[in-house]
Amino acid sequence: MPSYGRLRVLFRDQLIQTVELTQPDICIGQASACDVHLDNPYVASQHARLYRRGAQWMLQNLHAAAPVRMHGRPVSDDVPLTNGAEFTVGPVVIQVTLTPFASDPADGDDTVSLQAAAPVLTVSYQQVVREYPLEQSEIHLGRASENDIVIPVSTVSRRHAVLQRQRDGYVLLDRESRNGLIYHGQRVKQHRLADGDVLRIIDDLGNFVHLSYADVHQPPPVQTGTLHFAADQHELTIGRAQDNAVCVNHPMVSAHHAVLKRQGQDVFVLDLGSTNGTYVGGQRVVRAPIQPGDVIQIACYQFIYREDALAPTVTSNQVRLDACNLSVQFDTHVLLNDVSLSIYPRELVAVVGGSGTGKSTLLNALSGVRPATGGTVQINGDDYYAHFAAYRRSLGYVPQDDTIHLDLTVERNLEYAARLRLPADLSAAEIAARVDQVLTDVDMQPQRQQRVGRLSGGQRKRVSIAMELLAQPNLFFLDEPTTGLDPGLDKRMMSLLRSLADQGRTVVLVTHATTYIQETCDTVAFMGRGGRLCFYGPLSEAMQFFGVQTFSDIYTCLEHDPAAWEQRFRQSPCYQQYITQRLHAPSPWVPRGTQGRG
DSSP states (O other), X not given: OOOOEEEEEEETTEEEEEEEOOSSEEEEESSTTSSXXXXXXXXXXXXXXXXXXXXXXXXXXXXXXXXXXETTEEOOSOEEOOTTOEEEETTEEEEEEEOOSSOOOOTTOOSOOOOOXXXXXXXXXXXXXXXXXXXXXXXXXXXXXXXXXXXXXXXXXXTOEEEEEETTEEEEEEOSOSSOEEETTEEESEEEOOTTOEEEEEOTTOOEEEEEEEOTTSOOSBOOSOEEXXXXXOEEEEESSTTSSEEBOOTTSOTTXXXXXXXXXXXXXXXXXXXXXXXXXTEEESEEEEOTTOEXXXXXXXXXXXXXXXXXXXXXXXXXXXXXXXXXXXTTEEEXXXXXXXXXXXXXXXXXXXXTSSHHHHHHHHHTSSOOSEEEEEETTEETTTTHHHHGGGEEEEOSSOOOOTTSBHHHHHHHHHHHHSOTTOOHHHHHHHHHHHHHHTTOGGGTTSBGGGSOHHHHHHHHHHHHHTTXXXXXXXXXXXXXXXXXXXXHHHHHHHHHHHTTOEEEEEOSOOTTHHHHOXXXXXXXXXXXXXXXXXXXXHHHHHTOSSHHHHHHHHTSOXXXXXXXXXXXXXXXXXXXXXXXXXXXXXXXSXXXXX
16 A cells, blocks of 8 residues: 555654554554554543545544643644644654655745645445545445455445546446445436545435545645745735635635734734625634634634644535534423434434424524524534624525515526625626526526526425525525425425535435435434424434334324433434434544444
8 A cells, every 4th residue: 555654653752663654544542453552541542543634634633631732732623734743642752754745835835735636535334434545547346355445334235336547537337236326316327526526325224325525636615734824924815816825715705805914923814894704713803813723714614823824624515513402492381302413514414203393493493593592502513603603604594485586587586696695896707607506506507597486386495595505505404495395396306405415515404205315314303292302313223213114103103202202212322323422523523434424
């Protein structure tokens, strides 16, 4: 296997081991199964982790009580590693030597650039997430041990698929497998992979395997890597335009959005009159002093200010939503009863249950539209309610009743919405391109010149979704999007929502329609009377939990003593796996070898 570099491990200035980096995910700790085994009482069993995010190596602290330190300071967020970096795990010093993926930016170049590296296939199943750099001309995938990528679950055939490298990238081919390859709801024999593509393997019980492709040669929406801000530099600009030191290609970012300015020993961040604001520590600012460790947020992107550096952290496409002990009470009526759950990135979650069980109340509490009266909601470990203003531009919310102008065409509705929501400095051509993109996303190009009043109910709902997509949200909430649709349109709507999640969004919907949940949703939340969460997890495990054979039988169970089902669920292995373990996993979410999407 190729070496990405090596780690030199020192104790009391003595070299005790050298570890080659031959895989993209390295665990460091006292446990014997760790890739870097440190037999020291001051080292936790799983203490730290090194992993590749595209071309960038990252360091993650896995043990809050015994922090990893770099430059003498605890590592609280995942931080990028550079060649020659040094960090400590307990009393042990680890020195990093990295094999370069490409030459470093030229000296004096103040613009962050993307390094070249191999494409990456991320494989997710059960509670496992693995990343595989694609460096061979042919890569075999399947359940059998002789495959290059082994997925040891029954959903996958022994020799399921093969990746073949061609001039313009990789093609994934099905090898006559039992469960095939699903792309955007359709079974495909082969698929030419593009950056951000997600394919699924699904069996008759609804068990999923996700295959996510990332081509890191393609430019990201925000440059990666740490941007040095030397003492003799006076300012750094951030914005959508190419002449910024940090260029962020996102429709909610103004052309020249913000600037960091140095005044003597102090550094300030100034908003440059942006449409959607600049936030420091979750608070909108016009001009504010910043200290090392402060987080600057612009749209869905965060930048961590460190001494003489600015580290972009792309939170788009990896939004994890955690709810802890949510309660809603009106007078003496309990509408939501101490609900906790955790939703991982790219998950499509359905909230189902009978009338009056608190489905919409839960959706509103999770989205922040109507916050819960008790409990907390966190986004990647950050208090969502406290910093709602900073996150609301990253939120898409589609209510049950469509709020669109019936007398205008689809295209004109979207153009007006774009001018209201997006930065004022977007050109007419940029707005037209954004409208064109969202029409493609919701499969409404043929109807773009039709009056909304002449559309079907399903088509109107797609227009409502397109309006929310204009701002490119990474959190998406929908209340009864399939109400009134016939079975064919119901299936198309659920397939659309699945594709929105596969494109990188975290999607939560309330629905009464249950026909296509098994083949599209990752997890399902079953609500009982009194706002009780009676199950949360994959639908296939819900059948087993309730001891039934069909979806509709679960509703029958919940009609009888929902309090007992709620208590039974809280004492079940499913609660431990899909709620307790997830809530206690470190944030922000990143692929972690032994934790991830269910």
